[in-house]
Amino acid sequence: MSLNRRHFLLAGSALGGGLLIGWGAMRPRQLLGEAALLPVEAGEIALNAWLKIAADGIVTVAVPRAEMGQGVYTALPMLVAEELAAPWASLRAEQAPIASVYGNVTVMVDAAPLDEHDHGLLAGAMRWTLERVGRVLAVQVTGGSTSVRDAWLPMRSAGAAARDMLARAAAARLGVPVAEIEADAGRMVHPATRRSLAYGELAADAARLDPPDAITLRAPAAWRLLGRPLPRTDLAAKTDGSAVFGIDVRQAGTVYVSLRTAPVVGGSLAQYDRVALEARPGVIAVVPMADALAVAGRTWWHAEQALQAVPPSFDPGEHGALSSDDIFAAFGAALDAGDGSAYEDRGDALGELHDADVLRAEYRAPMLAHACMEPMNCTVRLHEGAAEIWLGNQAPDLMRRIAATALDLDEAKVRVHTPLLGGGFGRRAEPDVMLRAIEIARAIPDQAVQLVYSREEDLQHDTYRPPALARFAARLDTRGRLHAWHNHVACPSVSKAVLGRAFPGLPLAGPDKTNLEGAMFLPYAVPHRRVAHSTVPIVPPVGFWRSVGHSFNAFFTECFMDELAGAAARDPIEFRLEHLAARPRERHVLELLRDLSDWNEPSAPGTARGVALHGSFHSIVGQVAEVSIDNGEIVVQRVTCVVDCGQVVNPDIVIAQMESGIVFGLTAALYGDVRIAAGRVQQWNFPDYRMLTLGEAPPIETHIVVSGAPPGGVGEPGTPPIAPAVANALAALTGQRQRALPLRAPG
């Protein structure tokens, strides 16, 4: 096991099969945090910032990430429970408060535009620097498929440290040497005298002890919980209506608010009829803003009805003529204008690609909305110089800072609650809805104000997955192997857009890896390759969308790989394998996929298979889709998925995330298309922003590779391969290559 978290670890060595961890430069307090950080109820004792133990033995773990369906309320407590030797049934999850000990360092390190396989000096220095930055910023972000990776050492360490303290407390109580104490299923046992004490009986004594100077983490062979499909902690409440999402927050005297935002970005509120609005039943307040109008009502429906009956009008501003075609024309012009800035440039791709036998193709991907099932919402109460905010969000510390700035309050006067998220997908990393709710709450002080976006507002005022345009040129050598590869992508910078909103005033320069992630550092061997980017800002706001740049770049690159396989007259899987000699993990995924998908068996009449392989977020996923065309619609009959995500914490959650990523990506591949005309988003609700339904969802078989690699992400890597797998199957079925999403059934 390699340890490169040097800020956290100076010493890491194998001992007795386990992993000995000295705290090194990082004091225990910095890693384990202060127990006093955790709010406790009667009978609960916190042993550090990550866990508390109740008198009845219930262990509550502070989860520093948001539960948005991806299973962090289960996977992260499993890390603690393993080392604590607590029975799984005694574990509970609770949202961690805001504190620097919970900061996400991994997401910062991942922001570097580096090849995951580059372990050179420069790459190492860059990662080390970013890790230091990450520790200082301590941003509590849920995203980038980093939750398990970031928690992997700290949360196991927290469990191990607590176990050590409980063992010492037991030794003292029983009057025996601590070396004779064993932890077993929530009890500290002294086998020689057959005496034992439950954790709940020991927690108070343990809390008075110092954390250990060093801890030993269990060796994988000794794991009792990690790697098992343990049941999730959050599901019972999600089957009886008791789970509380942000939209379910109910405070005494809440007023419910609906909103109309200027349909054109940069537009402004022109006219509204306050008297008529106030005369509508159930209307409590009318709040005009520069670019929007809000109505507060007795129920949300009363507010929304008033806006429907007495709609405001808006001036479009300068972007009232914008169309999707304009955006793609600007991308095309940027690609025409020059070679862009290369993030990867090896050999002499441009020099090798001027001959006649060059294969060229242009691919495009549309703008997409997140369409979380829980419409965007935020509840705010401003009272006596303090703010209380309930917001399903992916970055509570950022939200608090941004709210405090907006309200000109000290951060200590702003409380941000993070209820469950009814979907996140990157949308809930954004502060826009909160800022809007704050703006409205300032006009309705001392009351809880719940702003809920209608589905129309949600779809038309998103921070969209950007559209993108890519041009490829490639040449095969005489053996049919890739000789030169040039890919030039035009799209806006997602990171700069997101960071610009999160940290207003922060100077943003330098490369943005999100544009080219999934396009650069591909695993395939190509002697001459250039992957370049042209940043083209667009008017509609763009943001993180499940798998970000991978979501379009995987479609571009894996479809073009199939085109090249066709040009080489090779089987698509064999062609890829021929370029993966130096990449055993990718090879293994593909070979397994070939077997499990019956790739070499003839497909049923009227169906065809397509493959895609894509690495993202430190995991590798291969998928084969089997498609047919039925009544003029593309039907995906079956999907086979192989994932190598390194060390698995909970295999059932990995499988669920693959299923989830595939349905999310398939919905986009078949239907997703947010279009702009006259400056306005044309889609308005689910009828015309279509979602895959149960009857359209293919059976998905997922196989997990046990690779021994460190943990990789799983929340996003399932999404990128499905669009190219389906597109490749469709090309095989119809003989026609589609180079734009969403895919269409021919004729």
Add this chain to the structure above:
Amino acid sequence: MTFTLAINGREYLVESEPEVPLLWILRDVLGLTGTKFGCGVAACGACTVHVDGRAMRTCTLPVAAVADKTITTIEGLDDAVGTALRAAWLSHQVPQCGYCQSGMLMSAAALLATQPRPSDAEIDRTLTNICRCGTYQRIRRAIHAAAATLGGAA
């Protein structure tokens, strides 16, 4: 107007305009927030409850239309079918974010009440609710599992 609503075996007196959809009476007046708002146009099914045993999407269902009827929401889904479905939902680890699952369970329960052993095609036709997390194949398996449990007990 005052309406008497029979919800989950309890009677509620509600003062409301007749056209207010049941969804908002449940959520914003009575505090029964298990029933969810998803689209407002009866397209996603997150707001599904039972009205006299039938699955109804409540975001477009006026309160006046349900005044004399028996209403069951997710909070009150505790009959044999509901219990079997919940158990299957847990054993198949169906929910992810969970937001659509109240509506899914209510739709599934109404299906099993009329069709104790539904085919895949019947599930496809009935469960038209939207889930963004992609829990669909687990929902299908859990419905079949609950049907088997109920059939075995009969």
